[in-house]
Amino acid sequence: MRSPSPIRAAFRQALAEAWAGGAGALLPIGFFAGAAMLVPFTVGSEANQLAAIGTGVLWVALALASLVSMERLFQADLEDGTLELWAQEDCPLFLIATAKILAHWTVSGLPLVLLTPLIGITLQVPADQLLPAMLAYGLGGLAFFFWGGVAGALAASVPRGGLLIALLALPLFVPTAIFGALAAEPGAAGPNILFLAASTLFALAVAPFAASAALRLAVD
């Protein structure tokens, strides 16, 4: 431990926090699986019907499950004083914010993506679609986490800000959801997966700066 490595330290700390925070990682997974499980009960269990909407249901569940951990992502840091310390680092705050969002994605976003084939099978998604769809879920989930991170940073100082975060983030999810659904749709040829990748890159380029501006406001 010689040269300063604040970004790696922030990533490790966020990983540890996400694991330790009372089954923090399991919570989004439970939410994700639970939301998907409700669908057959509400729309009917007919295989054809489920197969037609299966990938779309997974997108909705993924978008909502991404929001679950956003409320505490930065709020916990604000409450225990960690955010004050990060805000005084020489290291740009947007890199710290990126490290934290990526750590949370690793703990509570990536498992959702890995889980999609399993839930997809139960929702009668054809087997040959499961793996290509997983790539789309991976790209889309990353964008959800970054836009959700902006909303979480804006609402960091708001008690019980979960609903506010959803209201702020969901409109920003729309391009990802559209391109993602088109990319996961069978036979919808075209550059949809590229559009999805582009909108994720756009999120990666814009969201860290917005999140860092919002965090500076939160510590002020």
Add this chain to the structure above:
Amino acid sequence: MISIFANPHRFMALSRWLAPACLVIGVVLIAWSVWQALWIVPQDDYQGGDIMRAMFIHVPSAWLAMGSYMGLALASFVWFIWRHELADMAAKSIAPIGAGYTAMCLATGAIWGKPTWGTWWLWDDARMMSVLLMFFLFLGYMALRAAMDTRQKAARAGAILAMVGAVNVPLIKFSVDIWASIHQGASVIRMDGPAMPAVYLTPLLIGALGHLIFFGALTMILMRAEVWQRRGDVIMARKLAGG
């Protein structure tokens, strides 16, 4: 240029007569266009019969919905860079009016859609979807401002959100257009139809001008209320400090 409008005293002196003047002019122009729309303009079967008269409200409110979000983003940007208090007041005042116009656009669109499409709502229409998302952006903006505990924080948080929304609007628009093109979008208004005769175009444009002026008047009135509110807060703070 900006610094002329940035002076609250000058703004108050100017808006004192400009706001009511704009209000009157706007209402008169809107009233004229509505009168034209309901009683003068001939019915057009191509656009769906009598119901097309809703266009004279629907189209201006769609234009204003889009324009007001741009205005909100611009005011937020000006505040974020130069910290002119009036820019923040403008942003705060535009939001509820813009949300009102987006709601009006959606309502008239649905009313028009029922006899034309046979349904109140079509998810495939790119323009309706864009306006609906704009409505959510306005709601989020107002909710975020309301959740902040001081005026300065509300201004900063609102500005960040408005700018994030503004850079996303082209992407949202693009994605929704692609979505609609794949799902065989239908549109209420066919802008690519035969050129609109002057008998429609004149009331439409006059009405849009009226709504724009009316919008300006409402914004100025809300901004004036905000200036008074802040003056009141200053007096309260002084009383508290002075004991």
Add this chain to the structure above:
Amino acid sequence: MTDGLLIEADGLGAVRGERMLFSGIHLTLRPGEALVLRGPNGSGKSTLLRLLAGLSQPSVGEVVRSRPHHWLGHRDGIKPHETPRQHLRHWGRAWGSQKKADEIAGHMGLERPMDVPGRLLSAGQRRRTALGRLLLVDRPIWLLDEPFNALDADGRTLLTELIASHRESGGGIIAALHGDAPFKASREVVL
């Protein structure tokens, strides 16, 4: 390091809500000095300290910090799941500290609760852990907000010694305090 000043603040003013908290604050900090900020509750001691740390921007005036600083705020910055050992290791990594986290924890009298997670530590133990952070890397400026809060008699002595040795090695301190200062202040700023 112009003129050997660690911190120079000129004409600082802060507004909260519509109220002017303070204005026209001038202060300088030289190596070896300890400045004490005083004033009743709500007079803006913490706000001034946050301006000096760069956490907030002043409504008027400017702050020039010529050297790196350590911050000890109201909140200790310890995560509920973090033990003192993990906390000091974490910031040691972030700051590139050469020192051993365990030794610092020992020095702060944290041998026994070394592996107790933050949510189970007492307020005094958390404060000692946060103070241990100041020893990880040498930073000439220490900004301390009510640093003696929650500390027992031993802890107060320990902190007084830390402050003294920091000043001897050419560091400067600005602390917001209520009550008596257990160390000799160079100057007081009254808000």
